[in-house]
Amino acid sequence: MPKVLVVYATRTGETQSIADLVAEGIRFSGAEAVVTNINDIKTEADLQGYDGLVFGSATYHGDMMQKMKTMLFLAEKAGLEGKVGGAFGAFGWSGEAPDRIFDTMKNIFKMDMVSAPLRLKSSMLGGGTKMAQDYGREIAAKLGE
Numbered sequence: 001m002p003k004v005l006v007v008y009a010t011r012t013g014e015t016q017s018i019a020d021l022v023a024e025g026i027r028f029s030g031a032e033a034v035v036t037n038i039n040d041i042k043t044e045a046d047l048q049g050y051d052g053l054v055f056g057s058a059t060y061h062g063d064m065m066q067k068m069k070t071m072l073f074l075a076e077k078a079g080l081e082g083k084v085g086g087a088f089g090a091f092g093w094s095g096e097a098p099d100r101i102f103d104t105m106k107n108i109f110k111m112d113m114v115s116a117p118l119r120l121k122s123s124m125l126g127g128g129t130k131m132a133q134d135y136g137r138e139i140a141a142k143l144g145e
């Protein structure tokens, strides 16, 4: 069974809720999903052994959270080329973080990215729950390509 790691960086829990829903969508599609708080990613080995990786951060002050920046430097050394990838995050009005994470995974790590990052104001608003689950389904579908 393909295995996907979902890592989230959050301050008030919204991006964690999205991570859980993305993981649900992955599991609905028959793949395994492991959801991890970014605080538990200590070395590049923690990012290895997965077929897909999905990274999420909330946007603060027009940027991803500092912990996600630090983790992306670890990820650079983890040998993620060709792995399926996606990026997501909660935001209030500008939502830069998911785009920046997505572009790094695509351009630096050379991952096999889904069509676009997932930006949600809230998992509870505007169909957010379904959009997050569908993002998980899209990740799982790409694993099968």
Ligand SMILES: Cc1cc2nc3c(=O)[nH]c(=O)nc-3n(C[C@H](O)[C@H](O)[C@H](O)COP(=O)(O)O)c2cc1C
Pocket (backbone or CB within 6 Å): 009, 010, 011, 012, 013, 014, 015, 016, 057, 058, 059, 060, 061, 062, 063, 090, 091, 092, 093, 094, 095, 096, 121
């Ligand atoms: C001090 C502060 C700064 C913020 N800066 C931004 C920002 O620059 N752009 C944006 O889209 N949202 C911004 N937000 C809104 C958060 O991204 C939003 O509340 C999000 O849901 C938080 O996600 P989290 O619960 O995963 O931490 C800011 C919120 C706070 C409290």
